[in-house]
Amino acid sequence: MSIETIKWIKGSARIIDQTLLPNKFEYIYCRDVETMWRAIKRLSVRGAPAIGVAAAFGVLLGIQKFKGQDKPKFLKLFHKTCDYLATSRPTAVNLFNMLNAMREVVNQNPQANVATLKKLLFKEAMAIFKADQEVCRRMGDHGAKLIKNGMRCMTVCNAGALATVDYGTALGVFYSARKKARKFSVYSLETRPLLQGARLTCWELCRQKIDTTLICDNMAASLMAKKKVDIIFTGADRIASNGDTANKIGTYMLAVLAKHHGIPFYIVAPRSTFDLAIKSGKQIPIEERKSEEVTHFAGVATAPKGVKVYNPAFDVTPANLITGIVTEYGVIRPPYMKNIYETLSNR
Amino acid sequence: MSIETIKWIKGSARIIDQTLLPNKFEYIYCRDVETMWRAIKRLSVRGAPAIGVAAAFGVLLGIQKFKGQDKPKFLKLFHKTCDYLATSRPTAVNLFNMLNAMREVVNQNPQANVATLKKLLFKEAMAIFKADQEVCRRMGDHGAKLIKNGMRCMTVCNAGALATVDYGTALGVFYSARKKARKFSVYSLETRPLLQGARLTCWELCRQKIDTTLICDNMAASLMAKKKVDIIFTGADRIASNGDTANKIGTYMLAVLAKHHGIPFYIVAPRSTFDLAIKSGKQIPIEERKSEEVTHFAGVATAPKGVKVYNPAFDVTPANLITGIVTEYGVIRPPYMKNIYETLSNR
Numbered sequence: 001m002s003i004e005t006i007k008w009i010k011g012s013a014r015i016i017d018q019t020l021l022p023n024k025f026e027y028i029y030c031r032d033v034e035t036m037w038r039a040i041k042r043l044s045v046r047g048a049p050a051i052g053v054a055a056a057f058g059v060l061l062g063i064q065k066f067k068g069q070d071k072p073k074f075l076k077l078f079h080k081t082c083d084y085l086a087t088s089r090p091t092a093v094n095l096f097n098m099l100n101a102m103r104e105v106v107n108q109n110p111q112a113n114v115a116t117l118k119k120l121l122f123k124e125a126m127a128i129f130k131a132d133q134e135v136c137r138r139m140g141d142h143g144a145k146l147i148k149n150g151m152r153c154m155t156v157c158n159a160g161a162l163a164t165v166d167y168g169t170a171l172g173v174f175y176s177a178r179k180k181a182r183k184f185s186v187y188s189l190e191t192r193p194l195l196q197g198a199r200l201t202c203w204e205l206c207r208q209k210i211d212t213t214l215i216c217d218n219m220a221a222s223l224m225a226k227k228k229v230d231i232i233f234t235g236a237d238r239i240a241s242n243g244d245t246a247n248k249i250g251t252y253m254l255a256v257l258a259k260h261h262g263i264p265f266y267i268v269a270p271r272s273t274f275d276l277a278i279k280s281g282k283q284i285p286i287e288e289r290k291s292e293e294v295t296h297f298a299g300v301a302t303a304p305k306g307v308k309v310y311n312p313a314f315d316v317t318p319a320n321l322i323t324g325i326v327t328e329y330g331v332i333r334p335p336y337m338k339n340i341y342e343t344l345s346n347r
Numbered sequence: 348m349s350i351e352t353i354k355w356i357k358g359s360a361r362i363i364d365q366t367l368l369p370n371k372f373e374y375i376y377c378r379d380v381e382t383m384w385r386a387i388k389r390l391s392v393r394g395a396p397a398i399g400v401a402a403a404f405g406v407l408l409g410i411q412k413f414k415g416q417d418k419p420k421f422l423k424l425f426h427k428t429c430d431y432l433a434t435s436r437p438t439a440v441n442l443f444n445m446l447n448a449m450r451e452v453v454n455q456n457p458q459a460n461v462a463t464l465k466k467l468l469f470k471e472a473m474a475i476f477k478a479d480q481e482v483c484r485r486m487g488d489h490g491a492k493l494i495k496n497g498m499r500c501m502t503v504c505n506a507g508a509l510a511t512v513d514y515g516t517a518l519g520v521f522y523s524a525r526k527k528a529r530k531f532s533v534y535s536l537e538t539r540p541l542l543q544g545a546r547l548t549c550w551e552l553c554r555q556k557i558d559t560t561l562i563c564d565n566m567a568a569s570l571m572a573k574k575k576v577d578i579i580f581t582g583a584d585r586i587a588s589n590g591d592t593a594n595k596i597g598t599y600m601l602a603v604l605a606k607h608h609g610i611p612f613y614i615v616a617p618r619s620t621f622d623l624a625i626k627s628g629k630q631i632p633i634e635e636r637k638s639e640e641v642t643h644f645a646g647v648a649t650a651p652k653g654v655k656v657y658n659p660a661f662d663v664t665p666a667n668l669i670t671g672i673v674t675e676y677g678v679i680r681p682p683y684m685k686n687i688y689e690t691l692s693n694r
Contacts, residue, residue, distance in 0.1 A: 022651040156565075187657075190641065190649070192539060192563035198642070198650040206651050213655040216539035216641060218503075218564035218597030222662040225599060250565030252572060253604065260603045294537065294563060295545070298647040302537070303545040304369040304553050308560040310534075315569040 003161040003204070006045060006053050008129065011064060013057040015045045018162055018196075022203040033062035033081055040088040040095075043194065047163020048237045048273050049132050052094030056125040058085045059102045063118065074114045078106060078121075090285040091246055091314045093238040093275040098128055129165055135270040135328035136167035143173030143233065143268055143326040149183045151230040154220065156189040157248035158200035159235025159268060169268040170233040171201065173326065174210055185211035187229065191248060192217055193293040193311065217250050224261040232258050233326075236269035243319030243336030244281025245269075249312055255321035267317075268326040271347055274340065281316035289313050350508040350551070353392060353400050355476065358411060360404040362392045365509055365543075369550040380409035380428055387435040387442075390541065394510020395584045395620050396479050399441030403472040405432045406449045410465060421461045425453060425468075437632040438593055438661045440585040440622040445475055476512055482617040482675035483514035490520030490580065490615055490673040496530045498577040501567065503536040504595035505547035506582025506615060516615040517580040518548065520673065521557055532558035534576065538595060539564055540640040540658065564597050571608040579605050580673075583616035590666030590683030591628025592616075596659055602668035614664075615673040618694055621687065628663035636660050 006015045013030040019042065020026055028044055030036040036058040039045050045054045062081030066074055082099045089095060105124045106117060147153065153174065160171030167175060174186060186205055191197035198214055205212040215223065223229050232254055238246045245251070245267050258265040278284065291309035295302060303309075325332040325340075329347070332339050353362045360377040366389065367373055375391055377383040383405040386392050392401045409428030413421055429446045436442060452471045453464060494500065500521065507518030514522060521533060533552055538544035545561055552559040562570065570576050579601055585593040592598070592614050605612040625631065638656035642649060650656075672679040672687075676694070679686050 023648055189565070190539070192537070192565055195649050198654075202654045203651045206654055211655075213657050214641060214650050215657050216564070216596070218536070218539055218600055219657060219659060219662075221600035221603055222596060222659060223657070225662070249563070249569060253565055253568035253600070256568055256607045257600065257603055260607065294561060297644045300645040301370055302542050303561050304550045307545075307549045307553055308558075310560050310562050310566060310570070312566060312569060315566075315572070 003166060005050050005162050006057065006165055008057055008060070008126070013054065013061060015039055015054065016162065017044045018046060018200060019044055021199050030057070030061060033058050033084065036061055037085060037088050046196070047158060048092035048094040048235065049136070049164040049169065049270060050162070051089065051092050052098035052272055053129050053132055053165055055085045055095045056098045056102055056128045059099070060122060060125050063121065066114070069114045071114055074117065075106065089287060091237045091287045094272045097272050101128060132165040133167065136164050136169065136172045137176070138328035139169055139268055139270060139326050140167060140172035140176030142330050143266065144176035144180055144182065146231060146266065147173065147177040147182050147184050151184045152187065152228055153184055154187040154189070154229050154232045154254070155201060156197060156234050156250050156254055157191045158196040158204070160201055160204040162200050162204060163235060169235040169270065171204060173233050173268055174205065175208060178208065178210060185213065187213050187215055187220070187223060189215060189217045189220055189250060191250060196248070217253070220254060221257050224257055224263060229261070229263055232263060232265045233268055236267050236273050237314055238284050239267070239269055239274045239325065240278045240280050240284065241276045241337060241340055242280050243322060243325065243334070243340060245317045245319070245322060246281060246284040246286065246314045247317065249315050252315040252317045255317040259321050264323040265321060266324050266326055267322055270328050271344055274344055276344065281318060284316055286315070287313040350513060352397050352509050353404065353512055355404055355407070355473070360401065360408060362386055362401065363509065364391045365393060365547060366391055368546050377404070377408060380405050380431065383408055384432060384435050393543070394505060395439035395441040395582065396483070396511040396516065396617060397509070398436065398439050399445035399619055400476050400479055400512055402432045402442045403445045403449055403475045406446070407469060407472050410468065413461070416461045418461055421464065422453065436634060438584045438634045441619045444619050448475060479512040480514065483511050483516065483519045484523070485675040486516055486615055486617060486673050487514060487519035487523030489677050490613065491523035491527055491529065493578060493613065494520065494524040494529050494531050498531045499534065499575055500531055501534040501536070501576050501579045501601070502548060503544060503581050503597050503601055504538045505543040505551070507548055507551040509547050509551060510582060516582040516617065518551060520580050520615055521552065522555060525555065525557060532560065534560050534562055534567070534570060536562060536564045536567055536597060538597060543595070564600070567601060568604050571604055571610060576608070576610055579610060579612045580615055583614050583620050584661055585631050586614065586616055586621045586672065587625045587627050587631065588623045588684060588687055589627050590669060590672065590681070590687060591631070592664045592666070592669060593628060593631040593633065593661045594664065596662050599662040599664045602664040606668050611670040612668060613671050613673055614669055617675050618691055621691055623691065628665060631663055633662070634660040
């Protein structure tokens with residue numbers, strides 16, 4: 001794929017500014033943690049796995065200018081940096097999981113001095129970066145087995161290379177199926193309000209010459225009624241231990257519609273997107289974003305001034321609407337509570 | 348209300364250019380049938396009942412410049428005008444029903460000369476115009492009985508004053524409920540791709556100080572899951588004799604979601620939106636519009652160049668998902684085949 005959504009280059013985190021795609025392809029070089037925080041907040045980098053890597057890199061940015069060997073001072077800066085990055089977005093658990101992974105490095109090495117901790121943290125961030133690429137390919141290969149020749153697939157938002165370091169989760173399934181010369185097509189929901197489906201997923205899939213058709217979100221049901229959808233794959237921002245899954249707004253809509261039409265509905269997400277500390281989707285905080293995302297486009301008002309707006313960025317799909325969850329360890333199927341535990345514990 | 352969506356003024360049909368709302372309120376004066384045809388085609392005037400009136404006025408525009416008493420020549424022009432207007436849009440049956448009403452005037456008066464026919468056709472068009480206002484108020488009053496205090500209502504697209512001569516179908520229900528001092532709120536789906544919900548419905552409802560919240564189409568399911576939606580009202584573009592209903596794309600999605608969540612789902616439409624000549628929704632032609640509606644906004648590309656697009660303007664909701672159809676004669680409930688026939692025949 002080599003899209004290189006996020007990459008560490010000599011003391012800076014280089015990210016593709018996804019707010020500008022598909023019209024412009026530009027990089028942002030984050031040289032301090034504040035720039036990374038803003039990049040996450042304004043969705044220049046987005047997608048749960050990519051946010052996790054961005055957070056780990058953000059920690060490196062926050063501590064790299066620290067001089068000297070005053071460990072208490074260093075630890076204070078380190079934890080402040082982690083806490084700060086944790087405020088950038090609330091829903092995708094990868095952010096918190098990767099910050100915790102960085103914290104674990106510090107916790108596991110109580111004797112290490114500042115220089116050693118810096119090295120270990122750098123190593124951990126690079127391991128997170130590398131693992132993301134590997135698990136995406138493994139998920140893709142597991143998921144690709146679900147795609148038969150001739151299938152019309154559907155996806156929402158962007159769970160692709162741009163949502164990860166590379167390759168993607170749901171779109172990784174398509175890339176793996178394509179590598180196996182499977183013939184299939186994809187309906188991409190545009191995904192209002194910020195159109196990640198239209199702007200990012202269509203851009204990715206067209207680059208890979210995958211047969212892609214863009215639709216508005218409100219057209220998915222109509223296609224299903226016409227029996228033009230065989231299988232659905234989406235990413236995830238957080239999966240509770242019972243299988244309830246938070247993902248981009250509209251995912252729950254697709255899951256209900258899939259159930260009504262008897263269409264298999266799969267989530268594709270790595271271990272790092274699971275939150276085994278929570279029992280169900282009710283405990284997942286859902287980010288609400290500013291109304292201008294809905295009322296304006298390209299600076300043009302699309303609604304009368306002053307109208308109230310409800311703009312949740314995510315919704316929660318209950319586990320009972322999910323056919324299976326494709327992970328790097330294989331496809332987890334119901335009963336989820338038991339099978340998620342058995343698959344993921346001790347990993 | 349007095350929005351005056353469409354009005355006949357001294358030889359011209361004045362319409363509000365709805366493509367410019369809510370940012371600009373401008374009239375288009377149609378002085379010839381071609382201008383009216385284009386106004387219908389490009390959605391300057393839209394909404395099934397309003398299109399019906401626009402078609403009747405379009406006929407007047409087509410024949411008004413005819414000079415002399417050559418009746419065969421006049422009839423040729425008349426039918427050519429009707430046939431031409433019938434090509435403007437395919438789905439809303441009001442267009443064809445009102446053209447048929449105009450044709451009936453000619454058929455019923457075989458002895459009339461050109462001058463008389465012109466007068467009778469003018470009278471018929473004005474009757475169509477007036478009837479639309481009356482039936483909207485009657486529908487509104489019937490529908491308002493379904494709204495209890497505290498209800499959170501939902502609607503899609505614009506089935507309001509702007510979709511009719513005045514007052515509206517689904518939104519007419521809200522206006523009538525408001526007149527009865529009922530307390531309720533409305534969620535308006537923005538309705539991609541052309542945002543008639545955001546641009547037109549929110550504009551209308553905010554003008555009337557009705558508590559309105561704008562959402563993207565993909566957020567409706569999430570609100571339902573949170574038990575924040577009590578009842579749904581939509582308009583219709585064509586209702587088959589079995590109750591199957593074509594309406595703005597996304598309506599079928601709402602109906603499936605409503606069923607899943609146990610929410611009553613009502614269609615609001617006058618007699619003129621029924622097509623008793625067809626047995627089911629399968630026979631309703633669904634307009635597909637150009638891809639630029641989906642791939643561009645305000646001149647800005649929102650998708651990569653060359654991506655395929657599927658852009659149906661309507662979908663069909665099967666009768667079994669519809670709780671009731673609010674007409675000017677009252678609420679029609681299942682079994683629809685029987686009850687539609689009994690309610691509407693001989694009207």
